[in-house]
Amino acid sequence: MKSFFRIKTKFKVCCLFIVIIVLVLLNNLRERKSINRLDHSISAIYQDRLLPATYLYGIANHLYEQRLMGSDGHPAAIDSLVTVYERTYLTPDEKKQWVSFKDHLARYRATAAAGDTLAMMREFQLTINNLNALSSIQIGEGKLLQTDSKSIVSGSTLSSKLELTLLIILGVLAIVLLGLTEKAFNPAEHQSLN
Template identity: 35%
Template structure:
């Protein structure tokens, strides 16, 4: 009965360890999936978002260049800016669909506000240049427009840093899960060795018992 109880305990322990190991593997899989969907993809989207922001700034600077010799098409400029604005809206919407930590939500909300302010500023600059002169539009861009673009760039940089920090946290979590899996594997090996030892003891005990019985019968 003692041996049976020991074997039953070992069987239950092995099943429990197996359950913990399966859970660790699942958690590790979730961590890698999150690394890809919630960190790597958003980081790439932030890069493309920054590209669109820089492209808008370049368009405005080129249009308001006092040395330009080509006639300015303000309607064409608005259309080009609108294309970039749609791209930015799409990227921001996609970013919002990922898992966001508390600090990330706050920074993203600030970014959306600054993007809206930037669009209003762009419209004011174009209106000033169109209804008055390129020089006045350029002056407005230099005094307020550049600051708006710099604020947007600052928020994008902050979000990129958050991606890096969150990614490092996921890596540490994965390392912890791997350590746990190694511990479970070690426990399983130890139980297997213990079972082997018990089997050997049972065999030896059985042989001793048989020898004793044989001697008893001879006597």
């Protein structure tokens, strides 16, 4: 009977240790997923927001230079930036604005080739308006990614605190168990002393 109580008490302590270890491991897996999400979010800020914003600026810059100085090399540079921009991730709003931009750019080029100055100026302004709208979308999407990144970081901070608390509990239990004598695991012996 004495060995039964000893095994029962040790079993409870062992189960508690296993539960804490499993919780720490699950928390660790969750943190790894959060780190992967954060990595994706940071990459998206650079790949799909910062670089495309730079491409949009380059397109606008070439359009203004072309308008002021003529078309020496600017159409090819614009076409190159258009091709690179189209390889990035576009939200549905961006796709809509992008289609409109390309339509106005084609009309701008056609009216410039035809020599219709008034229509060319109107299409130029509409093209620039599309670029400005695309830039605004870039800013909005960048803010969403930033908010997502902040929530991932705050969740990881909370998760780390939980993990640290569980490890402290595990350490305290280990110290308490080391300090206990064999008689502490055998409550049946204490009852027989009465």
